[in-house]
Amino acid sequence: IYPWGNKLDSTKANFAKGKSGEKHITDSIDSHPEGKSYYGAYNMAGNVFEWVHDWYDPNYYKSSSDIRNPQGPSLEVISTKKILNKYQKLNDKKRVIRGGSWFAPAASITTTHRFWNNPMNNSYGVGLGFRCARDKEPETSLEARSYYMDALVQIGENKYQSAKESIENAINISPNNEEYISMKKLIEKTLN
Incomplete structure (x- = not known):
């Protein structure tokens, strides 16, 4: 019933423990x-x-x-x-x-x-x-993103053919990703 298990442990969370004279303030995010x-x-x-x-x-x-x-x-x-x-x-x-x-x-x-x-x-x-959260990306999305990042590095080194190969790999994994498709068009425009 607690994030760490089923037994209350006052050392694992910052809450009002009812001790007189105890100082109650927020803790840093990594304090427990x-x-x-x-x-x-x-x-x-x-x-x-x-x-x-x-x-x-x-x-x-x-x-x-x-x-x-x-x-x-x-x-x-x-x-x-x-x-x-x-x-x-x-x-x-x-x-x-x-x-x-x-x-x-x-x-x-x-x-x-x-x-x-x-x-x-x-x-x-x-x-x-509040806490900001998002769903974990599927592993395939991370792999596609890795190819995309590699394409950016290749562009930075003026290796446009290698960049095109990397972005095509990303598109093969995520064929509907508009960002990857736009990047491929820019690379092809540079190659022509």
């Missing part, structure tokens, strides 16, 4: 290496709550079959249902926040805990942050 996730991400528990892309619906998980990276409800679903609870006003859309923070209790740093906030509201102040 022993608490990093299976994927190598630091501070997925504690330090600061983090925005996630999902819109908040308090009942989403009751009706969803998604168990791996659930996307949450669409904004249209939220607008249609007008999901309200005692904290929300009509049309007051919320995004999910996760991870707990340096001033939050241990219960908030589990991977299953989620809360909400309006994106236009800064009620969490210094306890709320």
Whole structure:
């Protein structure tokens, strides 16, 4: 239930541990290496709550079959249902926040805990942050990118025939990549 396993370990995350006189502030991003996730991400528990892309619906998980990276409800679903609870006003859309923070209790740093906030509201102040993320590129995309980079190096050395061969290799792997196709046209124009 934690990024590192199923047992709470106060040395692996920055959260409010309830000790009197303890100084509570955010830590540097790499301050708890022993608490990093299976994927190598630091501070997925504690330090600061983090925005996630999902819109908040308090009942989403009751009706969803998604168990791996659930996307949450669409904004249209939220607008249609007008999901309200005692904290929300009509049309007051919320995004999910996760991870707990340096001033939050241990219960908030589990991977299953989620809360909400309006994106236009800064009620969490210094306890709320964000994390930029993207999907990992498939290995074939990385191989194609490597050929593309090689073509750029060859162009820099005025080796246009070698550059053309490299960019053709990239296009063979990613035939619809506009960047690679444009580069091939430029190389061919230079060769003619």
